[in-house]
Amino acid sequence: MDLKPSPERQILFDTLTKYFENEYKIADRNTAAHSELGYSKEAWEKMRDLGILESLIDPELNGFGGTPLDISAVFEALGRGLVVEPFLETGLVSTKILGKGNENQKKLVADLLENIALPTFCHSENDTDYRKSYVKTELVPDKEGNFLVTGKKVMIKNASGASHLIITCRSSGDYADEKGITIACIPSNRSGIDIKSFSSIDGGRVSDIHLENVAVLKTEIIGNDGKGFEIISEAIDFGILAICSEALGIMEKIKELTLDYLKTRKQFGVPIGKFQALQHRMAQLLVEIEQARSAVVNATINFFDSNERSSVISAAKFSIGKIGMLVAEESIQLHGGMGMTWEYDLGHYAKRLVLIDHEFGDEDFHLQKYIELQ
Amino acid sequence: MDLNFTEQQQEFQKEVRDFLDENLDTKVSEKVRNGISISKSESEDWHKKLNNKGWLAGPWPEEFGGQDWGVVEKFIFEEECGASGAPRIVPFGVGMLAPVLMKFGSDEQRKHWLPRMLNGEDWWCQGYSEPGSGSDLASLKTTAVKENDYYIVNGQKTWTTFAQHANMIFCLVRTSNEGKPQEGISFLLMDMNSPGIEVRPIITLDGSHEVNEIFFSDVKVPLENLVGEENKGWTYAKYLLTHERTGNANVAISKRKIKKLRKLASETKKNGTALVNDPLFASRLAQIEINLQNLEITNLRTLSSVESGEAPGAESSIIKILGSEIEQDIDNLTRKSLGKRAFINEPDAFSVGYNGPEIEPKAAATASGKYFNHRKKSIYAGSNEIQKNIISKMMLNL
Numbered sequence: 001m002d003l004k005p006s007p008e009r010q011i012l013f014d015t016l017t018k019y020f021e022n023e024y025k026i027a028d029r030n031t032a033a034h035s036e037l038g039y040s041k042e043a044w045e046k047m048r049d050l051g052i053l054e055s056l057i058d059p060e061l062n063g064f065g066g067t068p069l070d071i072s073a074v075f076e077a078l079g080r081g082l083v084v085e086p087f088l089e090t091g092l093v094s095t096k097i098l099g100k101g102n103e104n105q106k107k108l109v110a111d112l113l114e115n116i117a118l119p120t121f122c123h124s125e126n127d128t129d130y131r132k133s134y135v136k137t138e139l140v141p142d143k144e145g146n147f148l149v150t151g152k153k154v155m156i157k158n159a160s161g162a163s164h165l166i167i168t169c170r171s172s173g174d175y176a177d178e179k180g181i182t183i184a185c186i187p188s189n190r191s192g193i194d195i196k197s198f199s200s201i202d203g204g205r206v207s208d209i210h211l212e213n214v215a216v217l218k219t220e221i222i223g224n225d226g227k228g229f230e231i232i233s234e235a236i237d238f239g240i241l242a243i244c245s246e247a248l249g250i251m252e253k254i255k256e257l258t259l260d261y262l263k264t265r266k267q268f269g270v271p272i273g274k275f276q277a278l279q280h281r282m283a284q285l286l287v288e289i290e291q292a293r294s295a296v297v298n299a300t301i302n303f304f305d306s307n308e309r310s311s312v313i314s315a316a317k318f319s320i321g322k323i324g325m326l327v328a329e330e331s332i333q334l335h336g337g338m339g340m341t342w343e344y345d346l347g348h349y350a351k352r353l354v355l356i357d358h359e360f361g362d363e364d365f366h367l368q369k370y371i372e373l374q
Numbered sequence: 375m376d377l378n379f380t381e382q383q384q385e386f387q388k389e390v391r392d393f394l395d396e397n398l399d400t401k402v403s404e405k406v407r408n409g410i411s412i413s414k415s416e417s418e419d420w421h422k423k424l425n426n427k428g429w430l431a432g433p434w435p436e437e438f439g440g441q442d443w444g445v446v447e448k449f450i451f452e453e454e455c456g457a458s459g460a461p462r463i464v465p466f467g468v469g470m471l472a473p474v475l476m477k478f479g480s481d482e483q484r485k486h487w488l489p490r491m492l493n494g495e496d497w498w499c500q501g502y503s504e505p506g507s508g509s510d511l512a513s514l515k516t517t518a519v520k521e522n523d524y525y526i527v528n529g530q531k532t533w534t535t536f537a538q539h540a541n542m543i544f545c546l547v548r549t550s551n552e553g554k555p556q557e558g559i560s561f562l563l564m565d566m567n568s569p570g571i572e573v574r575p576i577i578t579l580d581g582s583h584e585v586n587e588i589f590f591s592d593v594k595v596p597l598e599n600l601v602g603e604e605n606k607g608w609t610y611a612k613y614l615l616t617h618e619r620t621g622n623a624n625v626a627i628s629k630r631k632i633k634k635l636r637k638l639a640s641e642t643k644k645n646g647t648a649l650v651n652d653p654l655f656a657s658r659l660a661q662i663e664i665n666l667q668n669l670e671i672t673n674l675r676t677l678s679s680v681e682s683g684e685a686p687g688a689e690s691s692i693i694k695i696l697g698s699e700i701e702q703d704i705d706n707l708t709r710k711s712l713g714k715r716a717f718i719n720e721p722d723a724f725s726v727g728y729n730g731p732e733i734e735p736k737a738a739a740t741a742s743g744k745y746f747n748h749r750k751k752s753i754y755a756g757s758n759e760i761q762k763n764i765i766s767k768m769m770l771n772l
């Protein structure tokens with residue numbers, strides 16, 4: 001039995017981690033994360049040059065990775081670096097979907113790698129209903145055999161800078177049916193698209209997207225009409241695996257910061273880590289983070305087991321949600337006032353970690369899903 | 375056993391409610407309900423209204439301009455204010471420094487400073503914590519050295535809430551290095567406009583500006599600004615801390631927040647049904663409500679023993695822990711209940727000039743920010759770990 005990452009992946013992880021530590025300063029990250037665009041174009045391009053995107057993309061699409069193991073290793077490193085650039089929505093989920101499309105759509109992946117396109121995934125329509133099949137946005141055929149799309153997408157990350165929107169639509173059935181979902185990929189400047197964006201607490205921008213009779217050509221449909229669910233379902237599962245790995249990277253970083261603080265911060269003449277009350281709290285964090293790692297490993301190695309995937313993915317997302325919040329809250333508390341400041345890195349890691357629970361279904365959603373699956 | 379209010383107390387409660395109905399500006403209470411910091415002038419306006427009614431310093435003795443409220447009246451007043459979304463009375467002057475001056479200050483100090491607190495001439499801040507001295511406050515290093523008619527103060531304070539608004543600060547300073555650290559601390563009043571004082575903002579993780587660092591270099595402080603005796607400051611500070619920690623139950627504020635959360639969750643759908651009916655959510659909400667009910671009684675039990683003459687001891691630590699954690703639990707569940715909308719952080723949505731897109735429900739504009747900001751509640755006023763140390767020592771004799 002060998003549950004350690006392969007040497008190549010370990011090297012990839014170490015290289016990225018070192019790069020972020022040296023080149024991706026949290027203060028600069030914060031400036032970019034709270035700017036109009038929500039991230040840094042320059043940092044994005046540098047990281048693209050490093051090959052991070054390729055490591056998320058299958059070889060047949062000109063990448064050199066794209067397996068669950070690659071994705072998990074890369075996103076753990078991205079988490080440690082608190083990277084706010086759009087690797088999740090654009091680099092991973094969008095490319096997984098585009099890879100199932102026609103030649104034009106596959107070409108968009110190549111364009112992304114060459115930095116001339118930036119597609120993003122626009123799926124969720126309800127703030128609190130996390131079901132993957134929840135799609136109301138209407139796709140209706142017009143006389144020429146093309147389509148018109150009308151509806152609203154909510155809290156979409158990084159939509160304001162995107163070149164293309166990958167939109168899930170309903171062509172038949174009821175709003176939560178798995179059948180009848182159709183995926184369209186269109187340029188973001190098409191008329192009828194109105195994007196309203198907000199500042200996101202964990203950095204970046206989130207947008208509500210209003211679609212009003214937006215024209216979609218039949219060549220802009222990904223896969224078959226009404227058969228989109230399977231494609232997005234797998235892509236979202238990849239997204240969940242990625243975001244759980246990101247959370248793991250964040251937790252490991254938080255653990256280091258907190259441990260370091262316990263060893264160096266002195267009160268009552270001793271490092272506060274000498275107080276047994278705090279030692280046990282820190283020990284508990286370590287125990288929990290080990291459990292979180294195992295949840296992610298479990299989801300990674302069983303990802304292509306069709307009987308297991310939904311269950312291990314929900315188990316991982318539930319574990320990460322629950323443990324992530326504990327780690328965020330405890331680490332702030334153990335830092336005292338210092339944990340509350342903007343200037344110190346910890347708080348920014350804690351914010352992202354907590355908000356990860358609001359993406360792709362929260363701990364309650366996945367606990368209920370897990371129960372249903374048994 | 376009787377935990378009911380007397381008839382007189384009930385009448386007082388009604389009087390407070392009527393007063394709030396008439397005097398509380400709805401724009402201000404909307405901000406308070408949504409966790410937005412109100413401006414200095416909004417605070418001052420509210421203080422003025424209360425002062426006109428004689429309620430800015432209700433618990434003060436009548437001779438100093440108060441109403442001689444007992445603990446129960448103070449409790450009723452604070453709970454009603456909390457429930458209605460009234461701004462909190464900025465505590466540093468009337469709630470913290472005043473009791474110290476009344477007990478340990480000179481006649482001149484009382485005559486000079488107390489009326490100024492009431493009429494709003496002074497805005498006080500609390501200069502205790504230092505970069506190296508948080509939980510271990512007695513290790514503080516800011517020095518005050520006597521030179522002719524002045525103390526010369528050098529050092530640094532930090533985490534000073536609202537120092538940006540304050541024109542006065544009460545500080546703990548080191549006047550001696552002899553004996554135990556507690557024995558060389560003095561209690562000084564300083565004018566924030568003195569040469570040599572510099573205030574720098576500390577921005578908190580949610581992006582707001584409440585706390586500050588203060589640097590003192592050769593600041594001249596008149597000798598008459600020493601409170602009580604030199605090197606006795608620790609006794610006064612401890613006396614003040616017990617005042618800071620009582621009144622931390624915040625039952626009414628938490629009740630108000632739960633009511634709001636319940637409403638939010640009944641208007642929100644999760645997988646087709648109302649969120650309040652979701653079994654996991656309902657269980658979380660019910661547990662917080664039960665905790666809060668229990669705290670309400672715990673708090674009343676403490677009040678009734680204080681009313682009958684027992685000094686508040688480590689009970690205030692119990693209430694500090696519970697009050698802060700319950701409020702944090704509510705903020706946490708509020709964030710969760712908003713689902714994806716919790717990503718939004720637009721505190722300006724409550725300002726007059728906001729011209730960004732509409733946010734629905736509006737509470738989402740600040741819910742996550744507030745959740746993170748309120749992590750402070752288990753850190754300040756003596757961290758919850760320190761409260762547990764106090765309980766271990768004073769109640770458990772461990």
Ligand SMILES: Cc1cc2nc3c(=O)[nH]c(=O)nc-3n(C[C@H](O)[C@H](O)[C@H](O)COP(=O)(O)OP(=O)(O)OC[C@H]3O[C@@H](n4cnc5c(N)ncnc54)[C@H](O)[C@@H]3O)c2cc1C
Nearest residue numbers: 333334336337500502503508509533534535750754757759
């Ligand atoms: C928003 C905010 C507003 C504030 N406003 C003011 C103000 O106006 N004026 C002012 O003077 N101060 C203020 N403070 C400071 C506050 O009182 C301190 O933050 C608090 O006393 C904790 O000190 P510290 O931050 O240095 O943490 P530390 O004392 O360094 O504590 C770090 C961690 O160690 C734990 N710890 C420390 N000692 C022990 C022990 N013996 N046993 C077990 N655990 C221990 C703490 O509980 C905490 O978890 C404010 C703080 C905040 C966050």
